[in-house]
Amino acid sequence: xxRVSLVQVGFGTVGGALIEQVVENRPLWRERFGIxxxxxxxxxxxxxxxxxxxxGIIDAELRQLVDRRRSGTGDPAxxxxxxxxxxxLQAGPTIVLDAAAGEGTVDIDVQALRLGAGxxxxxxxPLALPMSDPRSSALWAETxxxxxxxxxxxxxxxxxxxxxxxxxxxxxxxxxxxxGTLSGTFGAIFSAVGSGVHFSQAxxxxxxxxxxxxxxxxxxxxxxxxxxxxxxSRTMGNSIxxxxxxxxxxxxxxxxDVSIDEFLNRLSExxxxxxxxxxESAAAGLSLKYVM
Amino acid sequence: xxRVSLVQVGFGTVGGALIEQVVENRPLWRERFGIxxxxxxxxxxxxxxxxxxxxGIIDAELRQLVDRRRSGTGDPAxxxxxxxxxxxLQAGPTIVLDAAAGEGTVDIDVQALRLGAGxxxxxxxPLALPMSDPRSSALWAETxxxxxxxxxxxxxxxxxxxxxxxxxxxxxxxxxxxxGTLSGTFGAIFSAVGSGVHFSQAxxxxxxxxxxxxxxxxxxxxxxxxxxxxxxSRTMGNSIxxxxxxxxxxxxxxxxDVSIDEFLNRLSExxxxxxxxxxESAAAGLSLKYVM
Numbered sequence: 029x030x031r032v033s034l035v036q037v038g039f040g041t042v043g044g045a046l047i048e049q050v051v052e053n054r055p056l057w058r059e060r061f062g063i064x065x066x067x068x069x070x071x072x073x074x075x076x077x078x079x080x081x082x083x084g085i086i087d088a089e090l091r092q093l094v095d096r097r098r099s100g101t102g103d104p105a106x107x108x109x110x111x112x113x114x115x116x117l118q119a120g121p122t123i124v125l126d127a128a129a130g131e132g133t134v135d136i137d138v139q140a141l142r143l144g145a146g147x148x149x150x151x152x153x154p155l156a157l158p159m160s161d162p163r164s165s166a167l168w169a170e171t172x173x174x175x176x177x178x179x180x181x182x183x184x185x186x187x188x189x190x191x192x193x194x195x196x197x198x199x200x201x202x203x204x205x206x207x208g209t210l211s212g213t214f215g216a217i218f219s220a221v222g223s224g225v226h227f228s229q230a231x232x233x234x235x236x237x238x239x240x241x242x243x244x245x246x247x248x249x250x251x252x253x254x255x256x257x258x259x260x261s262r263t264m265g266n267s268i269x270x271x272x273x274x275x276x277x278x279x280x281x282x283x284x285d286v287s288i289d290e291f292l293n294r295l296s297e298x299x300x301x302x303x304x305x306x307x308e309s310a311a312a313g314l315s316l317k318y319v320m
Numbered sequence: 321x322x323r324v325s326l327v328q329v330g331f332g333t334v335g336g337a338l339i340e341q342v343v344e345n346r347p348l349w350r351e352r353f354g355i356x357x358x359x360x361x362x363x364x365x366x367x368x369x370x371x372x373x374x375x376g377i378i379d380a381e382l383r384q385l386v387d388r389r390r391s392g393t394g395d396p397a398x399x400x401x402x403x404x405x406x407x408x409l410q411a412g413p414t415i416v417l418d419a420a421a422g423e424g425t426v427d428i429d430v431q432a433l434r435l436g437a438g439x440x441x442x443x444x445x446p447l448a449l450p451m452s453d454p455r456s457s458a459l460w461a462e463t464x465x466x467x468x469x470x471x472x473x474x475x476x477x478x479x480x481x482x483x484x485x486x487x488x489x490x491x492x493x494x495x496x497x498x499x500g501t502l503s504g505t506f507g508a509i510f511s512a513v514g515s516g517v518h519f520s521q522a523x524x525x526x527x528x529x530x531x532x533x534x535x536x537x538x539x540x541x542x543x544x545x546x547x548x549x550x551x552x553s554r555t556m557g558n559s560i561x562x563x564x565x566x567x568x569x570x571x572x573x574x575x576x577d578v579s580i581d582e583f584l585n586r587l588s589e590x591x592x593x594x595x596x597x598x599x600e601s602a603a604a605g606l607s608l609k610y611v612m
Contacts, residue, residue: 053492060490061466174353188480188487195480198352200345 031064032121033084035109035145037136038128039072042150044094046127051087068116072097073132074104078112082119109136117143126151138166141176150181152255155262158269168262173198183210183256193263203264207319210256213239213247214318218306222315227302228295235292243288250275250318257320278302278318323356324413325376327401327437329428330420331364334442336386338419343379360408364389365424366396370404374411401428409435418443421533430458433468442473444547447554450561460554465490475502475548485555495556499611502548505531505539506610510598514607519594520587527584535580542567542610549612570594570610 034050036043047067054065066084070077070093077093079085085093113136116122124140126133126149134154137147147170149155155171157164170177173194180190196203209215216239220230231248234240240247254275261268280298283291302316309316326342328335339359346357358376362369362385369385371377377385405428408414416432418425418441426446429439439462441447447463449456462469465486472482488495501507508531512522523540526532532539546567553560572590575583594608601608 049492056492188484192480200341200348 029058029062029064030121031066031082031119032123033066033068033082033116033119035069035071035113035116035122035124035140036067037071037109037124037126037133038151039070039093039097040127040129042127043070043125044097046125047090047094051090068119068122069107069109069112070105071107071109071136072105074106076107076109076112077105078107078109110139113139113143113145117145122146123148126154129153131157134163134167137177138163141166141170145176147177148181149177149179152182152252152259155179155182155259156255156270159267171263179259182259184208185212189260190263193260197264206260209317210320211247211253211318213241213244214253218315218317221302221306222310226296226299228292228299231295232292243291245279245284245288245291248278250277253318253320276318321350321354321356322413323358323374323411324415325358325360325374325408325411327361327363327405327408327414327416327432328359329363329401329416329418329425330443331362331385331389332419332421335362335417335419336389338417339382339386343382360411360414361399361401361404362397363399363401363428364397366398368399368401368404369397370399370401402431405431405435405437409437414438415440418446421445423449426455426459429469430455433458433462437468439469440473441469441471444474444544444551447471447474447551448547448562451559463555471551474551476500477504481552482555485552489556498552501609502612503539503545503610505533505536506545510607510609513594513598514602518588518591520584520591523587524584535583537571537576537580537583540570542569545610545612568610 036047039047047070050065050067057063057065066079066082067090068079068082068084070085070090077085077089113122113124122140122143123146124137126137126147128151130151131153133151134157137149137154140147147167154163154167157167159165167177169175171179173191180188183189193203193206209218213234216234216237217227217230220233221227225233231240231244235244241252246252254270254273257273258268258270278298279291283294286294306316328339331339339362342357342359349355349357358371358374359382360371360374360376362377362382369377369381405414405416414432414435415438416429418429418439420443422443423445425443426449429441429446432439439459446455446459449459451457459469461467463471465483472480475481485495485498501510505526508526508529509519509522512525513519517525523532523536527536533544538544546562546565549565550560550562570590571583575586578586598608
């Protein structure tokens with residue numbers, strides 16, 4: 029049976045859920061597609077757990093890794109994905125899944141492509157590097173619809189936004205404009221504001237429900253949405269950088285560097301301004317949203 | 321350069337636009353994908369125009385075919401796709417595009433699959449045949465995500481509904497429910513009704529704008545929506561037939577067999593009932609729609 033090895037890089041909420049889905053569904057994939065999907069390595073921030081042989085990490089160990097990570101009792105692994113990758117590739121087709129956040133995994137992604145692996149990103153940061161960074165060229169060279177780097181999950185969550193855009197462009201359509209509320213976090217916050225909740229309370233509620241980053245300013249700054257806009261624009265062939273994008277931040281300058289608690293406490297200073305904008309929108313028959 | 325031959329079956333609004341898109345975009349496809357896309361045959365109801373050699377029908381003749389068809393001055397072609405298909409297939413990879421309406425093209429679709437061609441349908445009827453029809457099995461056997469029959473355009477127009485559903489199912493998700501307003505015709509009609517237009521007038525307006533079939537009863541009967549529901553359900557692996565689906569027809573029994581003009585004139589008899597439903601919906605803060 030044909031075998032495909034996965035290397036899971038970034039092992040938080042997304043990475044853990046992905047491992048569980050692989051464990052749960054690979055009997056189906058064996059039966060339906062004749063493909064044996066194994067997990068050759070799982071890498072967190074501290075280090076990686078590497079499988080002993082080509083059969084991959086066994087289900088019981090994968091479940092234990094996920095459980096320990098969730099309960100915070102994981103003893104850190106010490107393997108190195110960078111060192112293990114060439115051997116894993118030699119054993120057969122390999123896909124690196126980068127579900128981390130931030131630029132710390134870019135070198136692994138680039139190495140994987142260079143070695144001939146496929147790379148799948150939910151992590152937006154590698155595709156938002158400055159164009160002048162040579163790693164940016166290495167990654168974007170594989171992003172066409174026939175390339176080895178897939179990044180559907182970076183924009184629009186589970187909706188097929190990237191593949192649809194690529195298909196439109198491949199077949200000859202021209203894009204006039206892309207517009208949308210590309211952030212589930214802002215979506216939740218402004219839905220609440222629209223039904224009368226104070227902005228600061230809506231942010232606290234969204235954080236309590238797990239919709240925001242640990243520091244909600246990472247969402248409210250608009251950086252996450254700007255990265256999505258950048259990825260869509262580059263997918264359309266534009267050579268632009270993050271600082272070419274005008275971002276409307278909802279984090280006041282004087283609250284940019286205080287603690288998270290102080291930020292959340294003092295965010296109510298913004299409530300009147302946001303409420304005024306929401307009221308003006310409602311008076312015009314519209315809803316206040318954070319739009320790209 | 322790799323060559324792919326297209327056989328265009330069904331040569332109305334959709335088929336004509338498709339031919340124009342191929343003529344316009346194939347220089348792009350040659351350059352970007354190294355694929356030379358030619359049109360080997362164009363078949364309308366009267367007969368087919370077949371290319372003289374593997375280079376396909378030339379652009380000027382294709383444009384003339386489309387123009388003549390639109391102006392209604394086309395002298396009917398007399399070629400037979402069924403007879404030409406084996407020869408076209410021998411020359412290389414071939415895709416049959418069925419943009420007709422109705423079951424008249426089913427035999428061509430089945431023949432094409434049997435000969436090894438790809439088949440792409442916007443025509444819903446072939447996939448809505450009774451399961452007991454052996455041609456139904458022949459078609460559905462090629463509808464998996466790795467099969468040779470593609471039917472994205474049968475549901476949801478340009479939205480990637482079918483491929484998304486297949487991808488969800490392939491990777492192990494289970495579908496609880498699919499719901500939507502799967503008809504652009506009903507969408508236009510009930511948007512108008514929602515803003516106070518009489519139902520009968522909304523139907524006439526939709527017809528005047530080209531949103532309905534020539535006989536609007538083909539839309540209002542719900543058959544078109546039922547076919548889409550059937551295709552989605554069968555894609556999920558259910559073995560059901562059209563008559564297993566409960567359809568709410570907006571065509572009163574006593575107007576089912578009168579002329580189109582009489583139907584449109586007497587449709588206003590339905591206005592009070594539809595208006596009452598729309599008012600009840602609005603009173604509950606809802607909108608009246610035709611939902612699957």
